[in-house]
Amino acid sequence: MATPDHDRHIRRCGRAAVPPESGVRSGSMTRRFSPLLIAMTVLSCAGLGAQEPVDREMVERITAEGSQRSRVAELFNHFTNVIGGRLTASPAHREAVEYARGRLEDWGLDNVHLEAWEFGRGWTLERFSVEMLEPRYMPMIGYPLGWSPSTNGRLVARPVFLGDATPETLAERAGTLGGAIVLTRPIQSEFVREDRPAPRADYRPSSPPQRSAEAEAARAERARLRAARNELTAMLRRERVGVMLEPNIGEHGTLFVTGRDQGDAAVPSVVLSAEHYNLVARLLEQGIPVTLAIEVRARFTDDDLNTHNIIAEITGIDPEVGDEVVMVGAHLDSWHSATGATDNADGASVAMEALRILEALDVRPRRTIRLALWSGEEQGLLGSRAYVRRHLEGDANRTARDRFSVYFNLDNGKVPIYGFYLEGNEAMRPIMDAYLRPFEDMTPIYNTQQGIGATDHLSFLRAGVPGYQAIHDYTDYDVRTHHTNMDTFDRIDRENLEHAAVVMASILYHAAMRDEKMPRDPTWRPGR
Template identity: 40%
Template sequence: MRMLRWSGLALLGTLTVLPLSAQERVDVATIERIKTEAMERSQVMDIMSWLTDVHGPRLTGSPITKAAGDWAIETMKGWGLENVHYEWWGPFGRGWVADHFHAMMTAPHPFQLIAYPAAWSVGTNGVATGDVVRIAIDSVADFDRLKGTLRGKWVMMDPVPTIEAHWQPLATRFTDDALAGMAAVQPPTQAQQAASRGGRGAFGGGPRGPNMAQLRTEFFVNEGVLGVLVPSTRDGGTLRAAATGNRNPDAPAAVPSIIVAGEHYGRISRLLEKQIPVTVEIDSRVRFTDGDLRSFNILGEIPGTDPALKDEVVMIGAHFDSWHMGTGATDNGAGSATMLEAMRILKALDLKPRRTIRIGLWTGEEQGLIGSRQYVAAHLASRDSTGLQTMPAWQKFQAYFNVDNGGGKIRGVFQQSNPEVAPIFEAWMQPFNAGGMQTLTITNTGGTDHLAFDGVGLPGFQFIQDPLEYGTRTHHTNMDVYERIQPDDMKWNSAVLAAFAWQAAQRDGQLPRKDAR
């Protein structure tokens, strides 16, 4: 794919991009104003601090997530955005808060454990001190074998994770060759387009057959097991989040599920292999909030001004929720802060878009894109046994742009198997070419909220971002904190989102759509 490169010459007014699209016009003058506001008067890192330091983590359903939402709503109102409000959906399930946690190996030697409860895990009901045992449950017959042996014990079932040295840097940016490879990818087959999300399970160890997890849980409760220790899937003392199934208020009784750093899990396991008894004490005080089982999305907008187009909508968005171990900085405070800052920039410049520009901040993304899918089903379209069922707003929807790949610099756009947007996005990227945003890839990317829109035939896009430490250190971990955010990348991303929203709002025609069937 040929990449257009902007010469960097001072341009005034509106640029017509040739020859890729003789009709695609780029409002360079306004985009330069957007870039200046984003780079010289940025508030994005202050927004980040409010979302993470003050209102993090933001586990869906938790009181702190609602407090974060209240802050976001009042902030957007203060900027002058209109129609700012919560949109409630549900039921989602119980909220959950870890009020206090302590974990230590007390024998054979005192040793502080790096550990934390899985989300929605039950607590220990006081300090729970007991020996650790390693067991295997490979079939229902193992329940009879283990009966009467586990009372007052902490149980380990998973294998010790393999932890190797890091021979490559933890933080990386895309090389030119890597970006060229992405641009050269051929359209995926229908089978390859099937999106998949990682597991949300609680306990490891043993088969995942029908009801086996629940049978294990019932067995552990009846046998008086103190809880289950689960190894983190990250190293370097980093804990990667997991969840139990206890957010359902009708969930059966369970035992605590505690995630332990892989290195510490390994030490305990090796001591047990040497027939050296290990005792741990864990105090996990958690709180379920059952008052309101719903969750929410947050919406706000800059109304359109063109009488013929003002009812059409350009939407930018990101998921607002996070996991519970860090403060939800790279996943996805960065995306939420980028969207909020983009809206602030557009409002601060007193721009008057032809179409309405709307922000959507979703919860429930980490549990399966629930918030964004609820929004799409309520306002735009849904699918049933007869196919796609659209609403009037579906026809008037221009595009949705999403950020959820950490805080790394935006380098391009995933086209989501829509080849017809290529010349348009190439034009829109031109003012950002010199800074490294030059890549389009036909590739689909999954696992986040643009899929809710793409799934009903609407233009929904995610951006290519430099990885930084997202996949090596921060994603879903206790190290997902403010310090892992790069301020200059965040400023850049805010400018890109504001510019794309503006271009989409000002364009004469709608963006091309894929076949919605």
């Protein structure tokens, strides 16, 4: 996960620690996760001098509970294998919400409840097939976009290639495309072939952040292409085409599949593997007749346009700070083409298990420890934004903001937890370094001043309260699992789930027990 630059920045009890890329197998930690090893690490670091206090006995108790009586694999299995993809507001997502609520109530957590917010229609795919019938038979790899309407039964037709269409050629085709299967993009030649780089432990934010001329040019080109695609889509909707096909940016059978509800004007929309899309396009380019057969059967659910966040907590007992909040969250929704394992059943399961561990130990924290499982994250952080609007934003919530200590988010990447993106808040580093130090003999640990986008901690930062996303493992994440048909149970190692839950439980406990709230950074700004 880490880059070679980390070697001189990561430390373990005064000695250089092993960066993630040096000793951790993809999907598994190199050393057996055990209470004894954690206890030895805690004792070996006890003489480091003045630093954020860590309760050694509690770390050992948390580790024993989380390794010997863990329920996290059970949760993860149920969310992925039993329920599967959990598209926001779908019946499967509702099932996952009720399952999670039931487990939290069974464990005896306080104030377990659902918070509704308006989202819109749910959607479920009931049947799908895509085949090439001519010039030879071949089943093809594809998947409908989320909220795609159904086809009118099984559509058999000769496809039309409009991937290189200009406004003039589109005008010439007007009135001729009703019911057609249309290839809407050029032949796909660029692919996702690299995962995101690991964050840098030595990062320092620039002030202000600058975009290069090259980045601005690329941004302008993306905007131009987006406008052209939108123009084509609008025309095809007016024509009421039978199916819109687009190529995928993944390779080797990996499909990146998202989507959105486009209302009554929408037409059936399918993403094909780039290899198969390009095959059809090249046959058409050579004048070879092609016949495709496509069927999409989907069901919309609009009996309840609300969806729900799940909230649970362990109530703080200190009369001075008991109403202050230390919070952990993860989104429970996923995309629909797989089982939402790395995005984000692992994060949701770990967050739940962290609170179960603390409740099982009969922990009575000074501050309230709160859990949230968000919905609508994949559609734009909608669930966490709804929560923040209700509980933290505006003059009416000024006291709640003042009494809020910190939010930790579990999302991007896959477990274990290596550290946290600290968003430029230098005061957080020694605190989080101390909280992670007991676990460094199990996996490399480091925190970074870098920020990260596109996940739910941003909702909290924008409300003016601290929010931090965990640093996870990105091996094969962006290339293979993130929003794809390959995001399955097999991508996550059970031991890493257990380790992450123990780490998160310990962090929550210590944040809830410290003398002061977590330090805030008044200079934080989006994009830093």
